Amino acid sequence: MVRTLSESIKTALTIAGSDCSGGAGIQADLKTFAANGVYGMSVITALTAQNTTGVYGIKNTEPEFVKKQIDCVFTDIRPDSVKIGMAGSSETIDVISQVLAFYSAKNIVVDPVMVSTAGTKLLDRDSVSVLTKKLFPLATLVTPNIPEAEIICGLKITKPADMEKAAAFIYEVFGCSVLIKGGHLTKTADDFLLTEGKEEWLYSERIDNPNTHGTGCTLSSAISANLSLGYSLMESVKNAKAYITGAIKSMMCLGKGSGPLNHLWNINTAR
Template identity: 50%
Template sequence: MEAQAANATEQAKTRVPRALTIAGSDSGGGAGIQADLKTFTVLNVFGMSALTAVTAQNTLGVHGIYNLPIEAIEQQIDAVATDIGIDAVKTGMLSQVPIIEAVARKIKQHNIPNLVIDPVMVAKGGAKLLEDSSQQALIDHLLPLATVVTPNLPEAEVLINREIKTVDDMKEAARRIHDFGPKFVVVKGGHLEGDALDILFDGETFEQFVSPRHETKHTHGTGCTFSAAITAELAKGTPIREAVAIAKEFITCAIRDTLGLGAGHGPTNHWAYNNRNNK
């Protein structure tokens, strides 16, 4: 028993941070679990996945969506939670009400910390990834459990049912979304003109994160990558404001140093963050 206890203590000392992504698979590799796992790896976090759906997609669009059975999703979460353990988790594509309910149930059952919700609704090419009936389920079941939720402007508009045209509108959206229950809200302003400005709201104060805008069509998976970077940092124990700042730098590098792949909306460059000091 003493030897087992000593081994457990040693493992605790040497254990790497662990992050789980619960999301859909992108066969093109630019978004979904593929983007998440790449981001986790670059940020030195051990990545795990629970697939909710398999998509057939590339830079030109989504050509097929195949949701997994609820039992399969639940078993994946159970498998990693009961053996490897989870320091942070993010959700991506959760297209149907039963999937959202199952994920919320498992997060509560396993008491998984540091939940990051990327409210994926529409793919870069325009395909709907969240059914209309699922929007309220997301608000009711997952947002109250969230450490942070990271909507872009179109997603925030859906969540609050009003247009967002200015920075003041972004702040009001953050307030309204915070009322749904998450501890923190990051409203991403990439769809506005000018510099790329994101706003973090903690229920009392706002903080702005600004980076230069890089004009490119290769922005597939930006939301997945940004939220995955926050998840990775939370898994390490990084405070939320620093985690958002690192994620902002990560996605800025990934957009700036484009890979130029595909004929449509190509993927971002997940390696670019490692080369940021050489620019």
């Protein structure tokens, strides 16, 4: 078989939960991968019954079946990057960490999904402990928002200096680069990146748009896509932040609650 075009296609894998309303989770990740020019694959860790108004049910995938999905991907189409979102349970997190270590997976972006936008708890305390101890050390980057960073560090974050302290804690304790997302700040949406001892604030305006369902999933998968394309971590974060800013600015309005982003804004704009 002659392979030409396919050899140049970059790939990315998302390991996350399904959002039947399409705004977050696997569905948001796959759309983001496509919009950023990479071939997306998925491993589903949980089914959720949710929409823009909340999460109404969760059914976790059996850990052994999660492993089987990852095996199928890595033994056939090896991903250039891996994004990990909602993991479901401590047993599943343990399996994911073991399998990714076995395959020496590269460019791992961990979005530590702990609480939904609507406030539903998605990860218990034991699972948080396993997540930080088993997956964080494998990660190229972890991307907690402020409430998640508070849980991980045990710190109250109310100002930019607190974000810097939290990032330093995660970097020193778990040995991975960290992006603290500042979307929960009241006046700005600035993010703080700490990588290999280098610190950088990524400044951006706060966009007056209540439709922010799936922003965390979208940002982490956009970073993953850019890593697949060969950009440095710093470049990948900056490119991803520009992409998600455009998706929010698109002002798409769907649903009765906090609606989803327009993941295809850059494609539609180009037409």
